[in-house]
Amino acid sequence: MEKVIELKDVWVRYGNQTILEAVNFELTEPYGLLGIIGPNGGGKTTFLKVLLGLLKPYKGSVKLFGKPPEKSRDLVGYVPQYKGFDFDFPISVWEVVLTGRMSHTGFLKKYSGEDKKAAEEALKTVEMFDLKDRQIGQLSGGQRQRVFIARALATNPKLLLLDEPNSGLDPHMQDELYRLLNRLKHEMAIIMVTHDLSAVSVYVDRIACLNRTFHYHNSKEIPVEDLEATYQCPVELIAHGVPHRVLEQHKGNS
Ligand SMILES: Nc1ncnc2c1ncn2[C@@H]1O[C@H](COP(=O)(O)OP(=O)(O)OP(=O)(O)O)[C@@H](O)[C@H]1O
Numbered sequence: 001m002e003k004v005i006e007l008k009d010v011w012v013r014y015g016n017q018t019i020l021e022a023v024n025f026e027l028t029e030p031y032g033l034l035g036i037i038g039p040n041g042g043g044k045t046t047f048l049k050v051l052l053g054l055l056k057p058y059k060g061s062v063k064l065f066g067k068p069p070e071k072s073r074d075l076v077g078y079v080p081q082y083k084g085f086d087f088d089f090p091i092s093v094w095e096v097v098l099t100g101r102m103s104h105t106g107f108l109k110k111y112s113g114e115d116k117k118a119a120e121e122a123l124k125t126v127e128m129f130d131l132k133d134r135q136i137g138q139l140s141g142g143q144r145q146r147v148f149i150a151r152a153l154a155t156n157p158k159l160l161l162l163d164e165p166n167s168g169l170d171p172h173m174q175d176e177l178y179r180l181l182n183r184l185k186h187e188m189a190i191i192m193v194t195h196d197l198s199a200v201s202v203y204v205d206r207i208a209c210l211n212r213t214f215h216y217h218n219s220k221e222i223p224v225e226d227l228e229a230t231y232q233c234p235v236e237l238i239a240h241g242v243p244h245r246v247l248e249q250h251k252g253n254s
Contacts, residue, residue: 001028003066004159004189005051010060012046019043020050020057025208031189032205033181037197042210044193045081048161051191052078064159077152081163081193082145093139093147094132097123100154115154122153126180142173149180160184162192166199178203201230 005027012020020043027034036044049055050062053069064072077100100122101115111119123129126146136144145165152160162181166174178199181190185205194200200207 001030003028004031004064006061006063006066007050008061010050010057010062012043012050012055012057019046023047023060023210027189027191029189031185031187033185033190033192033203035200035204035207036191036193036210037195037200037207038210044210045163047210048078048163048191048193051159051161052076074155075158077155077157077160077188079145079148079152079160079162079165082141082148082168089137091136092132093123093128093134093136094119096136096147097132097150097154100151118154118156119150122150123147125153125184126150140173141168142170142176145169145173145177146180153184158188160188160190162190164193164195166194166196174199 003026005025007023007025010020010023010025011018036047038044046055050057051064051069053062053073062069065075069076097119098111098115101111101118120129123132126149128143128146128150131139131143136147139147149160149162149165152162165181166177169177174196181192182203184190192204
């Protein structure tokens with residue numbers, strides 16, 4: 001079985017604030033859709049950035065497909081969280097998806113026939129090829145999200161990371177998005193950070209919780225088994241350090 005991700009005792013901090021403490025995590029074949037849940041500020045985006053090699057832990061080891069993140073970049077597609085800024089500059093759907101090939105071509109290099117073919121296939125996969133000449137600023141939220149998924153797919157990744165891909169989408173669009181991810185999960189491993197717990201129970205094969213506070217409701221700890229029964233899929237905890245502090249704050253507030 002191929003090891004997609006292997007994190008051992010990973011510690012990450014910003015300045016003197018430790019965000020990830022002693023995180024151990026493994027993802028192996030068979031592929032599936034993994035949902036990462038946890039409260040705001042719990043470190044979910046930080047976790048994705050570690051996988052992308054954008055953040056280096058000050059302690060611990062990170063391997064993707066048996067290699068350090070910077071050596072496996074081509075194997076990983078990333079759909080960042082949409083922060084709500086408008087694309088009011090002239091760039092087409094086609095051009096956005098082609099930028100996904102930059103790791104192959106380098107910045108400001110000419111795109112090859114192979115790059116264009118990969119971009120075309122990615123747009124067809126998300127059913128957006130017909131809109132390839134449309135300006136990105138003229139798309140709906142759901143369409144734009146599909147374009148950014150196509151951009152991530154343009155390198156033919158074996159691991160796709162999505163940061164809250166459902167935010168801002170109406171229920172129908174969310175449904176469409178999850179159907180798309182469920183199709184793609186047979187070809188690649190997918191990790192989706194989300195706050196959408198109803199979707200988690202329907203679409204996700206496995207849950208990782210990046211902060212133990214999620215297991216506390218009205219100051220009571222909810223056992224993992226109860227969460228598994230609620231969401232009907234395996235749940236694991238992948239961080240233990242930070243939550244203690246947050247829990248203390250909760251106790252202090254009550
Ligand atoms: N570049 C940065 N410099 C300093 N602190 C940061 C930086 N990025 C994030 N943080 C802090 O690290 C913590 C974890 O942030 P992160 O974005 O990983 O959380 P998250 O679980 O994705 O949150 P959310 O659910 O709100 O998106 C937060 O307290 C945040 O303010």
